[in-house]
Amino acid sequence: MFSILWRLDRLSRFGLGLLIFLILLGLVGPHLPLGDPMRIGAGPRLTPPSWQFPFGTDELGRSFLPRVVDGIRATFLLSAVAVIITAVIGTLLGMVSGFFGGFADQLVARGADILFAFPAILAGLLIAAVMGPGQISAIAVISVATLPLFIRVVRAVTLGLASRGFIVAAQVAGASPWRVMMVHILPNIIGAVIVQLTYALSIGMIIESALSFLGLGVQPPYASLGSLLRQGSAYLTFAPWLVLSSGAVLSAAIMSVNLTGDAVRDALEPLKGRSLT
Amino acid sequence: MRILFYFLPKLAVAAITMLGVSALVFLSLRMIPGGYADVLLGPFVTPEAREAIAVRYGLDQPLLIQYLNWLGALFQGDLGVSMVTRAPVLDEFLRRAPVTLELALLALIVALAGGLPLGILAGIAPPDHRGGLLARLVGALGASVPDFVLGSLLIFVFSVWSLWLRVGGYVGPIEDPVGNLRVMLLPALTLSLFGIALVLRTTRDAVLRVMTEGHITTALARGERPIDIVRLHVLRNAAIPVVTVVTTYFGFLLGGAVVVEVLFSIPGIGFFIFSGLENRDYAIVQAGVLIAAAVFITINMLADLAYALIDPRVGSGRH
Numbered sequence: 202m203f204s205i206l207w208r209l210d211r212l213s214r215f216g217l218g219l220l221i222f223l224i225l226l227g228l229v230g231p232h233l234p235l236g237d238p239m240r241i242g243a244g245p246r247l248t249p250p251s252w253q254f255p256f257g258t259d260e261l262g263r264s265f266l267p268r269v270v271d272g273i274r275a276t277f278l279l280s281a282v283a284v285i286i287t288a289v290i291g292t293l294l295g296m297v298s299g300f301f302g303g304f305a306d307q308l309v310a311r312g313a314d315i316l317f318a319f320p321a322i323l324a325g326l327l328i329a330a331v332m333g334p335g336q337i338s339a340i341a342v343i344s345v346a347t348l349p350l351f352i353r354v355v356r357a358v359t360l361g362l363a364s365r366g367f368i369v370a371a372q373v374a375g376a377s378p379w380r381v382m383m384v385h386i387l388p389n390i391i392g393a394v395i396v397q398l399t400y401a402l403s404i405g406m407i408i409e410s411a412l413s414f415l416g417l418g419v420q421p422p423y424a425s426l427g428s429l430l431r432q433g434s435a436y437l438t439f440a441p442w443l444v445l446s447s448g449a450v451l452s453a454a455i456m457s458v459n460l461t462g463d464a465v466r467d468a469l470e471p472l473k474g475r476s477l478t
Numbered sequence: 479m480r481i482l483f484y485f486l487p488k489l490a491v492a493a494i495t496m497l498g499v500s501a502l503v504f505l506s507l508r509m510i511p512g513g514y515a516d517v518l519l520g521p522f523v524t525p526e527a528r529e530a531i532a533v534r535y536g537l538d539q540p541l542l543i544q545y546l547n548w549l550g551a552l553f554q555g556d557l558g559v560s561m562v563t564r565a566p567v568l569d570e571f572l573r574r575a576p577v578t579l580e581l582a583l584l585a586l587i588v589a590l591a592g593g594l595p596l597g598i599l600a601g602i603a604p605p606d607h608r609g610g611l612l613a614r615l616v617g618a619l620g621a622s623v624p625d626f627v628l629g630s631l632l633i634f635v636f637s638v639w640s641l642w643l644r645v646g647g648y649v650g651p652i653e654d655p656v657g658n659l660r661v662m663l664l665p666a667l668t669l670s671l672f673g674i675a676l677v678l679r680t681t682r683d684a685v686l687r688v689m690t691e692g693h694i695t696t697a698l699a700r701g702e703r704p705i706d707i708v709r710l711h712v713l714r715n716a717a718i719p720v721v722t723v724v725t726t727y728f729g730f731l732l733g734g735a736v737v738v739e740v741l742f743s744i745p746g747i748g749f750f751i752f753s754g755l756e757n758r759d760y761a762i763v764q765a766g767v768l769i770a771a772a773v774f775i776t777i778n779m780l781a782d783l784a785y786a787l788i789d790p791r792v793g794s795g796r797h
Contacts, residue, residue, distance in 0.1 A: 212614060212615070212618070216618075311491070311494055311495065312498070314491065314494075314498075315495050315499055315502065318495055318496075318499050318774050318775050319499070319767065319770075320730055320733040320771070320774065322736045322748075323733055323736065323748075323766060323770050324767065326736065326752065326755045326763050326766075326767070327506055327763055327764070327767050328506075329755060330506075330510060330755055330760055330763050331506050331507075403621070407624050410624055410626075411624060411625075411626060411737050414626045414737065415737065415752065427624075430626065430627065434630055437633060437637070438637055438638065441634050444630045444631075444634065448627035448631065451624065451627060452624070455624070456618055456621075456623075458622075459621050459622050460618055
């Protein structure tokens with residue numbers, strides 16, 4: 202397990218380190234002496250970054266750094282919850298679809314096609330119209346956008362496994378379909394699911410922050426990195442540190458997930474290049 | 479004949495998908511809290527007025543009948559009427575479509591011009607080559623920096639130092655071609671960063687995969703020049719996955735890049751749908767989602783057709 206760590210190249214190790222750092226920061230952030238993210242008038246309004254306020258202050262004089270740290274936690278937590286729920290549902294549906302085939306397969310595959318045809322942000326606007334803007338809507342949008350990814354990958358891998366000897370042997374020995382799927386198929390597809398999980402997490406974070414940026418995600422007084430950017434964009438020309446700091450942290454967070462995803466994929470399904478010379 | 483037998487089932491699947499999308503969109507709008515009468519008449523509505531609205535719009539009929547009626551109207555090009563402008567929704571969309579189309583084409587061109595060369599370079603470069611590392615870095619950045627972050631950054635830079643490009647103040651390409659380009663270039667660049675990364679990563683993976691195949695070894699053994707091997711043997715075989723993501727990306731762009739259009743005040747489809755949501759003009763949101771999904775499905779069907787043209791094995795039963 203840990204031997205993989207030493208085989209990573211510089212870029213992957215950087216990504217993994219950044220991811221761990223950001224998650225730890227989000228977790229212990231409230232206990233660090235960074236200041237109160239909600240305290241209005243902690244300093245003058247819209248002051249540039251200084252030693253006292255490393256990311257400056259916002260239009261209500263709140264210190265921006267603790268708000269960004271809070272935003273990291275909100276963005277990660279919301280996307281992770283959405284993606285993990287989706288991964289469980291998508292894996293079950295994909296396995297059933299690939300294992301049973303026939304009508305169930307058609308139903309699940311067509312359902313995935315239908316969800317895949319909805320552009321994520323437009324689906325977000327529709328869901329916001331139906332459910333009202335907020336965290337639950339954001340989770341629903343992320344699920345709609347990433348469910349087809351899980352279903353398609355799991356289904357394809359399960360299809361490849363279904364005719365293999367050890368699956369047929371288990372069936373002949375009298376194992377129930379549920380047991381075959383859980384005991385024999387699941388361990389063989391978990392790698393593909395994990396690879397998909399990291400990509401889905403980065404998609405989820407992009408969607409969550411885009412929705413919050415449009416005012417459809419996390420609602421005030423709570424903040425995610427996207428809603429902080431929305432807040433800062435009103436003062437872009439004379440207080441650019443709000444947008445620059447939250448934008449940089451958000452991009453770094455998504456990049457750390459992407460780089461980790463690449464590393465996981467390279468470790469689980471290596472694709473060796475070759476030199477032409 | 480081969481292409482026809484390959485294509486007809488795809489067409490059927492596309493039709494089923496479209497039907498499913500329309501049913502979901504229909505149901506979602508019926509689920510809006512308060513229902514249509516409240517949206518139309520506001521909160522202070524008498525039961526009689528509600529009744530009258532229900533009868534007038536057929537809301538007293540069973541849901542399935544309502545759906546079929548709605549679907550029938552859809553086939554005649556009736557996407558409903560905007561509650562704000564009272565104009566047919568379809569006309570409003572057609573009027574704004576060229577703006578989004580131009581933006582999508584510009585972004586696509588930049589994405590291909592940037593992503594393809596870098597992706598090929600990353601695919602054939604030796605592991606420690608500097609170009610390969612640069613390509614991976616661009617790929618990681620492009621997939622990670624959200625469009626509204628890059629857009630905000632560009633707006634900041636170009637509003638502080640008023641360089642040649644402009645932010646906001648859209649003009650059409652026919653009245654003022656140069657002015658149009660000055661307005662559209664920044665949003666197109668913003669949109670294309672993700673496209674560059676997408677094309678780059680897909681091209682790199684496809685090239686890497688092809689490079690391990692036997693015919694490349696043969697070509698190397700024959701002593702062909704690397705440039706010829708890439709041109710003749712690698713690119714053609716790596717084309718299909720690249721075509722897939724490029725069409726998906728283009729379909730996504732045509733659906734209206736909501737965030738970028740809102741950010742740069744580009745009066746395209748995405749901006750229109752967003753303002754529809756803000757004005758509680760849900761017919762626009764509904765039609766917008768439906769149109770975007772239809773465009774997406776159509777584009778992907780065309781991509782399926784393109785595979786059959788690129789690769790003679792597709793659909794021949796031997797693939």
